[in-house]
Amino acid sequence: MITSIKRIVRSGFVGFWRNAFVSLAAIFVLTVTLTVVGGMIFIDQLLTASLSQIQSKVDINVYMVPGAEEAPIMDLKSSLESLPDVAEVTYTSSDEALAQFRARHQNDELTLQALDELGDNPLGASLEIRAKDTSQYESIANFLEAQRGAESPDSPLIDRINFSQNRDAINKLTNIIDTVERTSYITMIVLVVASILIAFNTIRLTIYTSREEISVMRLVGASNMFIRGPFVLQGVMYGVIAGVVTLLILYPVALWLGPGTEAFFSFNIFNYFVNHFGYLFAILVGSGIILGTVSSTLAIARYLRV
């Protein structure tokens, strides 16, 4: 058993070197496939990063009536936080709102003067609500409208909810995000499937060139394991080498694209490459090995039938 494993390994390596050109072709095609896979991972990351960035900019603001008590606002805040769709609620008191307003208009003497004329604070407190998903703003807004409807008319709390103004923009954004995600997944699947088929076919061709050899092996009474072993091993070697080559190709690409993606998506692809190197290595080399092994096993099966 051990001698025969040793022989399979040796004959796999020898076959790899003596058919250097065929091996090179198979590695090349596998590398292209894995580069497509790696590129897809990058694109997916960029897309996710930019989408979550856009999503984080969407929110609902609830403005309170100026001079409202803080206690009922905090009650509203905690009842909002208990909703399953709500990710985060930020409270801004009327003093903070005033300070922010002053900071925003610090170069605008006229506005500041007008504010000073008023004497007391004209701004109300506000709650900024962020949902877990953009599609959930509708239900949060409905909840707030119901709250407003339930208030007693002589001591109102909620002044304005800015969702209805933003509703069209939010809905449109939700649609765009959905469409972009769906299209990119479909494109990815099509590209990956196409390159897997090409890689599979190339490995089939490399085994096709050895079909005479396989029939000879059968004639001298080699067991199927003994025939298949070296070819499967070569498939594994193609996969490992192609995976490593792909990482070597992606490194300078990520390095080159890094600053650009930082500026445009505020997501640095090179940092991602470095921080997730282990993950990328496992995915690329792993899928290389799986592709190589499965392709050679399937391709050789038809020559082992009697």
Next chain:
Amino acid sequence: MIYFDKVSKVYNGGKSVALHEVTFQVAPNEFVSIVGHSGAGKTTLLKMLIAEDRPSSGQVFFESLDIHSLSRSSLPRFRRKIGTVFQDFKLLPNKTAWENIAFAMEANGRSDEEIGENVPQALELVDLGDKAWNFPHELSGGEKQRVAIARAIVNQPDIIIADEPTGNLDPIATYEVVQILKKINDLGTTVIMTTHNKGVIDALGRRVITMDEGRIVRDDAEGKYVL
């Protein structure tokens, strides 16, 4: 030792008949030549024997074993009892003469010591001791066929099957190959050979089976080439 019992083989759903109820026996240590025109069914007959093809009807026995009842996984073990030699040599192009012969032993699960001992003996028997490290494309046709014979005998099989072993060879190489086959037969191995070569058959003076259109038409103990 080998017994064909009414073996028939039809292709294309009965349209072309390769073998028609062929029945014959081969005794141990015989040297049998099978002659016939192209398409007479010689090669099909040999394929039945090494289980590369199944008969449409009838049975092929090796000793008391029905070859075609063997499972796919036990076929390799059976094939190791038979050495095969072909017109087109069927050597592994990426392996040297030595490795080609050693491969048959490796496939058999022999130890490295046995391989180191038996391969030179086999090469010596076919007079190729000096070409051990040449690749097949560096050898002449006669030399390639001798490597193939060395590969066939290295596992000490019970039978050697040679399918037109001299078909691609010049007269001198043909003579050498036939002499080697004869020597192997003299050492106690059964040989079954198909051929077109009248000179070979007439010089051998051994049993000759003549085939035509899938049937055995003559079977002579000390035959001549009659067609």
